[in-house]
Each structure stands twice: as structure tokens, then as C-alpha cells.
């Protein structure tokens with residue numbers, strides 16, 4: 159295990175998973191509900207317990223990939239969603255992954271990575287998207303950056319800098335239907351390659 163993998167696996171083993179809301183985030187499920195082609199390829203990196211993947215699977219999406227650097231959440235997922243294809247559970251480092259997807263879903267992964275890697279994150283997303291593919295999801299922000307992390311929570315203006323000129327930003331707006339503790343503090347993003 160490298161340092162990053164060891165760090166996150168420990169968080170999972172010690173149940174230090176305060177980010178986990180226990181179900182799929184409503185702004186993301188609302189977006190999923192607008193997708194008619196259930197065969198599109200979808201990646202959820204830094205997926206954790208991957209409630210969004212469970213939602214997709216239960217709603218008939220057949221080409222969903224769940225990725226986490228820590229093995230533990232993938233084991234949890236396997237146990238919880240028994241009929242999900244095992245070969246679609248990827249115990250990998252996002253930054254080393256290869257592949258191309260129609261849709262990549264972001265949910266508290268961006269704020270989990272070192273801010274020094276944000277530019278690399280945006281470029282990697284572009285690499286992993288098919289032409290016309292979407293990066294969609296939620297970015298938690300604050301009006302003032304909070305020191306330390308993870309989570310590395312910054313201003314939405316700071317986040318935006320990393321995506322401008324890399325992806326075509328179709329939506330970057332405060333989510334309307336966030337869960338109560340995050341209401342007003344999540345940007346819904348929809349960016350296209």
C-alpha cells in the first residue's frame with residue numbers, strides 16, 4: 159500500500175467517515191433521473207460507499223464503475239449490493255486509471271484530494287471522458303477556505319480556476335436541493351469535454 163492508500167484505508171477501518179451521508183445525494187439522483195440511455199458508461203471515482211452507484215444499478219444502468227483507492231468501501235459495497243458486477247469494482251488510484259467514460263460523477267472526491275493536485279484532477283477528468291462526456295456532481299465550498307484537510311474546502315471561485323479552459327463549463331451553480339447541512343454550500347457542476 160502506498161501512503162495515500164494506507165491513509166484512506168485506515169480512515170475506513172476506524173470508521174472516520176464523517177462525509178458519508180448514508181444515501182445518494184438528491185442533486186445527483188435528480189440529474190440521473192434525466193438520463194434516458196441506461197447503457198452509457200459511468201465512473202464514480204473516490205466513491206466510498208457509492209450510494210449513487212447503487213441508485214444507478216437499481217434503476218437499470220448497466221455500465222457503472224465504482225472506484226476507490228481503499229479496499230474497505232468496495233468490500234462494503236459488494237456486501238450491500240450483492241448483484242453488482244464484481245469486475246466493475248475498481249480498487250485503483252484515480253490518477254493512474256485508464257479508460258473513457260460518457261459520465262463521471264463527482265461527490266466529495268475533489269475535496270478529499272490534496273489541493274496541489276486539483277489541476278491534475280481536472281486534466282485527468284478530461285483524459286477519462288469520451289468526447290462529449292460529462293463530469294457532473296457536487297463540490298462543497300466555503301466563502302473562506304478552511305485550513306488543513308481533508309476535506310480541503312475552498313471557495314467556489316478557486317475551484318473554478320482549475321476547470322476553465324480544460325472542460326466546457328455548462329453548469330457551475332449553487333445546488334437547489336442539497337441535504338440540509340450542505341444547503342447553500344454545494345455547487346452543482348456539469349462540465350463537458
Ligand SMILES: C[S@@+](CC[C@H](N)C(=O)[O-])C[C@H]1O[C@@H](n2cnc3c(N)ncnc32)[C@H](O)[C@@H]1O
Nearest residue numbers: 166177204205206226227228251252265266270
Ligand atoms: C471524502 S470520501 C468520499 C466518499 C464518497 N464519494 C461519499 O461522498 O460518500 C473520499 C474517498 O476517495 C477515496 N480516494 C482518495 N484518494 C483517492 C484516489 N487517488 N483514487 C481513488 N480514490 C481515492 C477515499 O478512499 C475515500 O473513500
